Amino acid sequence: MRVDSHQHFWRLSRGDYGWLNAADFPKITRDFLPDDLAPSLARAGIDKTILVQAAPSEAESVFLLALAHATPFVAGVVGWVDFDARDAADRIKSLAADPALVGLRPMIQDIAEVEWMLRPELAPALDAMQRHDLRFDALVKPPHLPALAEFLDRYGDLAVVIDHGAKPDIASLELEHWAMLMRHIAKNSNARCKLSGLAFEAGPGWTVQGLKLYVDVLLECFGPSRLMWGSDWPVLNEVGDYESWLAACETLTAHLTAGEREAIFGGTAETFYGIGTRRRGAQG
DSSP states (O other): OOEEEEEOOBOGGGOOOTTOOTTTOTTTOSOBOHHHHHHHHHHHTOOEEEEEOOSSOHHHHHHHHHHHHHOTTEEEEEEOOOTTSTTHHHHHHHHHTSTTEEEEOOOGGGOSOTTGGGOGGGHHHHHHHHHTTOEEEEOOOGGGHHHHHHHHHHTTTSOEEEGGGGOOOGGGTOOHHHHHHHHHHHHHSOOEEEEOSHHHHHOTTOOHHHHHHHHHHHHHHHOGGGEEEOOOBTGGGGTOOHHHHHHHHHHHTTTSOHHHHHIIIIIHHHHHHTTTSOOOOOOO
């Protein structure tokens, strides 16, 4: 099975995509829905996808869950819940009653408090995630990595994946500090990582060679069994297209064995998100 571990849908009229505007994102400020992605999946030979939230609202999570049930190629949804709410555990229980929900993603990169994830008030929500067998997508940037390391140590039983390789500043050629922090996290935790989003961080005109050092670090740190490919479509469309990003990643992993490539382009995500296994839904 070939899996895209990270893609989005949105309908702008829903009104909760505050970050999305034509001035900053001229190519993607329009609706993107399953029929828009299906042709690229067919050309790329992708069997299943993980649909990830793009708005900090539970209403969007409900919208995505409905799309998932109507879209055969969507294997699961990573939604959003207000982790700061007093009743966050109950909200998680309610969303987790839908077996299409496989994880949650607070938009940490947009939270001013760099160590927000370490707030003790979040513990009930994170405990609820473990009770309901949900995965935690860590949407972080390099400044968050020291806190993420502590978070992973504190919540060692929580299944965590780092989105977009923690968004290294490729456009500015910053490498060493990010690489040091990622090596520390990989060595001292069971976190997985997504091979996604790097083209966007490099910016327009990105090249395969320009991404190589960063991809090599992720391969070194996490290995194929903890690394999963994702498109980050349609955000990707600001700097490229589905086929060119996939081809770039296939080139950058061409030296690996067939089994290792199968893990990156499907097996790791399949195992991590439980694709093909029926979840029991909410408990307790």
